[in-house]
Amino acid sequence: MDMTKLETLGERARAAKYSLAALKEEQKNQALCRAADALMDNREFLLRENEKDLQAGQKNGMRPGLLDRLALDEKRIAAMAEGLRQIASLPDPVGEVLETFSRPNGLVINKLRVPIGVIGIIYEARPNVTADAFGLCFKTGNAVILKGGSDALCSNAAIETVLRQTLEDCRITPDAIALIRNCDRSTTAAFMRLNEYVDLLIPRGGAGLIRAVVENATVPVIETGTGNCHIFVDESADIDMAVRIILNAKTQRVSVCNACESLVIHTKVRDRLLPALAAALKEKQVQIRADERVREVIDGCLAATEEDYAAEYLDYIISMKTVDSLEEAIAHINRYSTGHSEAILTGSQENAERFLQEVDSACVYVNASTRFTDGFEFGFGAEIGISTQKLHARGPMGLKELTSYKYTIRGNGQVRG
Amino acid sequence: MDMTKLETLGERARAAKYSLAALKEEQKNQALCRAADALMDNREFLLRENEKDLQAGQKNGMRPGLLDRLALDEKRIAAMAEGLRQIASLPDPVGEVLETFSRPNGLVINKLRVPIGVIGIIYEARPNVTADAFGLCFKTGNAVILKGGSDALCSNAAIETVLRQTLEDCRITPDAIALIRNCDRSTTAAFMRLNEYVDLLIPRGGAGLIRAVVENATVPVIETGTGNCHIFVDESADIDMAVRIILNAKTQRVSVCNACESLVIHTKVRDRLLPALAAALKEKQVQIRADERVREVIDGCLAATEEDYAAEYLDYIISMKTVDSLEEAIAHINRYSTGHSEAILTGSQENAERFLQEVDSACVYVNASTRFTDGFEFGFGAEIGISTQKLHARGPMGLKELTSYKYTIRGNGQVRG
Numbered sequence: 152m153d154m155t156k157l158e159t160l161g162e163r164a165r166a167a168k169y170s171l172a173a174l175k176e177e178q179k180n181q182a183l184c185r186a187a188d189a190l191m192d193n194r195e196f197l198l199r200e201n202e203k204d205l206q207a208g209q210k211n212g213m214r215p216g217l218l219d220r221l222a223l224d225e226k227r228i229a230a231m232a233e234g235l236r237q238i239a240s241l242p243d244p245v246g247e248v249l250e251t252f253s254r255p256n257g258l259v260i261n262k263l264r265v266p267i268g269v270i271g272i273i274y275e276a277r278p279n280v281t282a283d284a285f286g287l288c289f290k291t292g293n294a295v296i297l298k299g300g301s302d303a304l305c306s307n308a309a310i311e312t313v314l315r316q317t318l319e320d321c322r323i324t325p326d327a328i329a330l331i332r333n334c335d336r337s338t339t340a341a342f343m344r345l346n347e348y349v350d351l352l353i354p355r356g357g358a359g360l361i362r363a364v365v366e367n368a369t370v371p372v373i374e375t376g377t378g379n380c381h382i383f384v385d386e387s388a389d390i391d392m393a394v395r396i397i398l399n400a401k402t403q404r405v406s407v408c409n410a411c412e413s414l415v416i417h418t419k420v421r422d423r424l425l426p427a428l429a430a431a432l433k434e435k436q437v438q439i440r441a442d443e444r445v446r447e448v449i450d451g452c453l454a455a456t457e458e459d460y461a462a463e464y465l466d467y468i469i470s471m472k473t474v475d476s477l478e479e480a481i482a483h484i485n486r487y488s489t490g491h492s493e494a495i496l497t498g499s500q501e502n503a504e505r506f507l508q509e510v511d512s513a514c515v516y517v518n519a520s521t522r523f524t525d526g527f528e529f530g531f532g533a534e535i536g537i538s539t540q541k542l543h544a545r546g547p548m549g550l551k552e553l554t555s556y557k558y559t560i561r562g563n564g565q566v567r568g
Numbered sequence: 569m570d571m572t573k574l575e576t577l578g579e580r581a582r583a584a585k586y587s588l589a590a591l592k593e594e595q596k597n598q599a600l601c602r603a604a605d606a607l608m609d610n611r612e613f614l615l616r617e618n619e620k621d622l623q624a625g626q627k628n629g630m631r632p633g634l635l636d637r638l639a640l641d642e643k644r645i646a647a648m649a650e651g652l653r654q655i656a657s658l659p660d661p662v663g664e665v666l667e668t669f670s671r672p673n674g675l676v677i678n679k680l681r682v683p684i685g686v687i688g689i690i691y692e693a694r695p696n697v698t699a700d701a702f703g704l705c706f707k708t709g710n711a712v713i714l715k716g717g718s719d720a721l722c723s724n725a726a727i728e729t730v731l732r733q734t735l736e737d738c739r740i741t742p743d744a745i746a747l748i749r750n751c752d753r754s755t756t757a758a759f760m761r762l763n764e765y766v767d768l769l770i771p772r773g774g775a776g777l778i779r780a781v782v783e784n785a786t787v788p789v790i791e792t793g794t795g796n797c798h799i800f801v802d803e804s805a806d807i808d809m810a811v812r813i814i815l816n817a818k819t820q821r822v823s824v825c826n827a828c829e830s831l832v833i834h835t836k837v838r839d840r841l842l843p844a845l846a847a848a849l850k851e852k853q854v855q856i857r858a859d860e861r862v863r864e865v866i867d868g869c870l871a872a873t874e875e876d877y878a879a880e881y882l883d884y885i886i887s888m889k890t891v892d893s894l895e896e897a898i899a900h901i902n903r904y905s906t907g908h909s910e911a912i913l914t915g916s917q918e919n920a921e922r923f924l925q926e927v928d929s930a931c932v933y934v935n936a937s938t939r940f941t942d943g944f945e946f947g948f949g950a951e952i953g954i955s956t957q958k959l960h961a962r963g964p965m966g967l968k969e970l971t972s973y974k975y976t977i978r979g980n981g982q983v984r985g
Binding site for chain 1 (some may be wrong): 585586589590669671675677684685763767768782783786788789790806809812813815816817820902920924925926928929930931932933934935936937939940945946947957958959960962963972973974975976977978979980981982983984
């Protein structure tokens with residue numbers, strides 16, 4: 152482990168954060184647009200470096216799905232560039248006055264939105280995250296230190312080089328972005344404990360990566376993205392709407408955290424819902440794992456286990472559980488949910504309100520698909536992830552969620568009595 | 569280590585949080601006032617149990633300062649009761665609608681303030697924290713699990729018993745409060761990793777306690793209370809005001825986190841400031857540890873080391889450092905500060921604004937004492953601690969800072985395209 156190197160990156164990022172916090176919005180937007188241009192201008196370089204990663208990946212027997220996520224092409228580079236331009240077009244949250252109040256002693260207190268400082272991102276072999284995380288952190292005046300998957304090192308280093316050069320061209324400190332090039336485990340472990348320099352760690356990736364960061368980090372972490380999302384079909388649900396929403400939430404894109412993994416069904420709606428739903432799911436080749444009361448009416452589905460109710464499948468699989476009441480549905484969901492997104496499908500206003508109140512998740516829906524839990528769908532214009540913890544940010548995190556605040560207090564000689 | 573017991577406490581707290589989140593403001597206020605009465609009614613019991621802790625403490629050679637913090641008397645019990653009544657009188661932040669917005673697809677999104685859930689507090693042998701932390705967490709709809717210092721176990725258990733009984737009398741779940749009675753290290757370590765049940769850990773105590781929690785916890789932590797607070801005396805400072813503010817910030821109460829520990833002095837103000845300041849500090853028996861340029865004009869002060877500039881003395885000691893410019897002052901402060909509270913004393917509006925912008929601390933002052941960083945002084949009416957981190961809350965934490973938010977989304981059949 153090259154600890155000296157890591158400390159150097161940390162020190163540089165910490166030094167950079169002061170000047171980044173003072174950048175004007177236009178400066179940041181110009182730099183983001185120039186960075187977008189630079190990615191396009193350097194696409195041959197980026198594709199060449201990406202090819203090295205792809206060849207190594209193929210040699211190492213990387214799975215096709217992962218190779219696909221690693222691969223860059225002209226279209227994906229254009230999408231990265233477009234992402235930076237889009238971030239440039241969003242309002243800058245830094246400097247916003249959140250509150251102003253005066254005290255009887257004459258002190259005037261302002262609560263101001265400020266950057267967090269230095270943000271660390273730990274992610275898997277997806278080069279697009281490199282540009283995206285930089286864009287979001289830079290727009291909010293934060294320095295970012297990136298630790299990407301080792302399989303994408305050449306691609307990430309190429310993107311970092313282009314971005315750092317652009318910043319220099321704009322006379323902005325290139326230390327706004329740093330990529331950790333040493334990919335051994337001990338460097339990653341040390342990065343998670345770099346409290347002296349790093350203010351926040353955001354892991355982006357699968358449940359295993361996120362668990363490893365939560366287990367090992369001493370730097371504050373925002374947990375993102377694990378979603379065992381439930382839909383509860385209440386007694387009074389509209390059956391056509393229910394089939395349409397469940398199908399969308401389960402199958403529109405199975406690999407994402409806001410996809411529905413588990414269905415909770417009121418016994419009184421079972422016989423009306425399940426025939427139509429089972430046919431629709433069968434058409435999409437969704438495997439059903441269910442309790443006995445569901446299996447009484449759907450042929451050929453597997454018995455659900457405890458593990459099924461807790462699972463985030465990210466696949467064409469759904470678990471089903473019947474309940475006798477709204478209370479039982481809420482208790483089941485609060486027990487197995489990861490606190491991401493849950494929905495009730497109901498015709499009852501009263502049951503809807505109770506579900507919204509009592510289900511303890513970041514996003515709770517009435518009569519809509521859980522797939523809307525997303526920074527873009529919420530109108531934030533961008534997203535760094537979906538927080539499933541209670542601290543700092545919950546649900547979709549856009550630009551505002553990458554800021555902190557400070558108090559400024561103006562006096563004229565006040566002392567405490 | 570009685571892990572089963574800890575898990576049981578966790579499970580009960582998690583079960584309690586759902587009903588606590590649904591309590592009405594009047595119910596909570598009534599229970600808080602009845603708890604205040606119950607503390608007063610049971611003061612003989614509380615004093616008797618406290619006496620056991622005090623006798624054990626004396627036998628174990630506990631230092632007089634710590635014994636004093638441990639001791640209860642009628643006045644201190646009355647103060648605890650009064651604290652609960654004061655919390656009852658504050659507005660309940662839970663349920664506040666923070667934002668409402670509609671999307672083009674017709675979804676109506678509300679961002680609501682909700683309790684965090686289960687909050688863990690780790691603190692030293694100060695029984696008053698037991699009632700205080702309960703009051704703040706209960707008012708905000710959170711369940712609290714307390715791990716107090718082992719030296720205060722009898723006192724804490726007595727307070728917990730009275731509070732739980734009151735809750736039962738009010739037909740509210742007594743699991744709103746739980747005290748961990750097993751004080752061995754492995755139980756504390758397990759408590760810090762109880763992610764399944766605990767949403768947030770707040771350590772309240774000295775730097776050593778806070779460091780231990782940050783190092784070992786996997787539950788999200790809010791770091792509180794370490795304050796190496798600086799005052800910078802600029803070239804144009806009013807000397808009389810400067811002496812008055814520095815004296816207040818250093819000596820009004822030396823043992824608190826918002827006391828001034830380090831003075832940064834513009835060389836051009838040195839000769840006008842130091843004679844008067846040194847005389848005033850000498851009168852209060854404050855020891856000065858300073859750089860060479862200070863020692864040229866003040867006799868008999870010690871040379872400051874690197875450790876001095878980084879120290880939170882919590883004592884009648886102050887470090888002093890001269891600088892040639894505002895930039896140098898800001899760089900010194902950002903290097904050594906713990907991010908708590910810093911002040912500039914200046915006649916220059918321009919320098920004041922630059923200091924406010926560039927000093928990266930929770931509370932940054934112009935011409936006022938750092939001693940005002942406090943939930944009560946800020947008008948929050950209560951305080952659980954002063955956060956020195958960037959995540960979730962920064963500076964004084966009142967009731968709002970003990971809440972999170974959730975999104976509720978109401979639709980009429982929307983699916984994602």
